Amino acid sequence: MKKEKKQPKLAKRHKHLNRSGTGNFISFLFLLLLGLAMLFPFVYAINNAFKPLNEIFIYPPKLFVQHPTTDNFTQLFVLMQESTVSFSRYIFNTLAITVIGTFGHVIFASLAGFVLSKYEFPGRKMLFTLITTSLMFISQITGIVNYITISSLGILDTALAVIIPALGSSMGVFLMKQFVDSMVPGPVLESAAVDGAGLLRTFWTIIMPMVKPAWITLIIFDIQSLWNTDGGTYLISEQKKTLSYALSQITASGISRMGVASAASVIIMIVPIVTFIITQSNVVETMAASGIKE
Numbered sequence: 138m139k140k141e142k143k144q145p146k147l148a149k150r151h152k153h154l155n156r157s158g159t160g161n162f163i164s165f166l167f168l169l170l171l172g173l174a175m176l177f178p179f180v181y182a183i184n185n186a187f188k189p190l191n192e193i194f195i196y197p198p199k200l201f202v203q204h205p206t207t208d209n210f211t212q213l214f215v216l217m218q219e220s221t222v223s224f225s226r227y228i229f230n231t232l233a234i235t236v237i238g239t240f241g242h243v244i245f246a247s248l249a250g251f252v253l254s255k256y257e258f259p260g261r262k263m264l265f266t267l268i269t270t271s272l273m274f275i276s277q278i279t280g281i282v283n284y285i286t287i288s289s290l291g292i293l294d295t296a297l298a299v300i301i302p303a304l305g306s307s308m309g310v311f312l313m314k315q316f317v318d319s320m321v322p323g324p325v326l327e328s329a330a331v332d333g334a335g336l337l338r339t340f341w342t343i344i345m346p347m348v349k350p351a352w353i354t355l356i357i358f359d360i361q362s363l364w365n366t367d368g369g370t371y372l373i374s375e376q377k378k379t380l381s382y383a384l385s386q387i388t389a390s391g392i393s394r395m396g397v398a399s400a401a402s403v404i405i406m407i408v409p410i411v412t413f414i415i416t417q418s419n420v421v422e423t424m425a426a427s428g429i430k431e
Contacts, residue, residue, distance in 0.1 A: 185399035209400035231380040238303040239359040250313025298371035316351035
């Protein structure tokens with residue numbers, strides 16, 4: 138009897154999801170226009186990187202380059218070689234901060250979100266309230282407090298001065314906690330406990346695969362943030378500076394280096410874009426799988 142009742146409901150739902158050819162065309166056209174609008178800034182930046190200086194300031198401005206040249210990139214690398222610190226050093230500093238900060242934040246936020254979601258302990262609600270409240274504060278407000286804390290720890294002018302604040306980002310904890318709440322049912326943890334799985338084994342083998350959309354999304358945000366960081370007031374020595382800082386200093390010489398600045402912006406945005414392209418299919422796939430209910 139139960140199967141007979143479910144069949145008409147499923148058939149009706151399938152019929153409801155069908156669209157006419159006109160509806161499909163309108164949806165496709167809307168998504169195409171939306172995609173082109175999102176693609177426009179990238180196309181503009183890439184074309185500017187290959188424009189000679191006279192084309193950058195031409196009026197009315199043109200989207201596509203008329204006489205492409207690689208002089209902007211050549212000048213950029215020449216200027217980097219003339220710097221007191223080698224180009225490879227800036228890249229190494231940026232890679233170290235990005236990789237360690239991203240990996241550490243994902244692990245820390247996942248563990249904290251898991252515990253806040255599934256375990257009761259004194260002060261749990263108050264702690265989560267503090268985390269959600271901290272989301273309202275921008276980095277400029279907490280900058281002085283962070284600087285005093287980092288200076289007191291004795292890690293000023295080191296990579297840890299940038300990495301540790303990234304590890305404690307409340308956004309990651311909030312995101313992971315919400316995903317664990319919605320995607321990890323209590324009976325799953327009870328079954329793991331009955332089978333003899335410990336806390337860490339449950340976390341690695343059950344929780345992390347189930348919240349894959351959350352930590353992949355977190356990886357994208359972290360890489361974008363840390364790769365573009367200039368170190369702020371935390372990094373003082375030139376040897377500790379990042380790639381973003383070095384490129385900004387080179388291109389901060391007025392309109393004569395606008396072409397070089399365009400080339401630098403393309404180099405800076407390559408890593409976040411490639412990361413998103415590689416991971417976006419996994420995000421879509423896991424999001425779709427997480428929406429399927431038995």
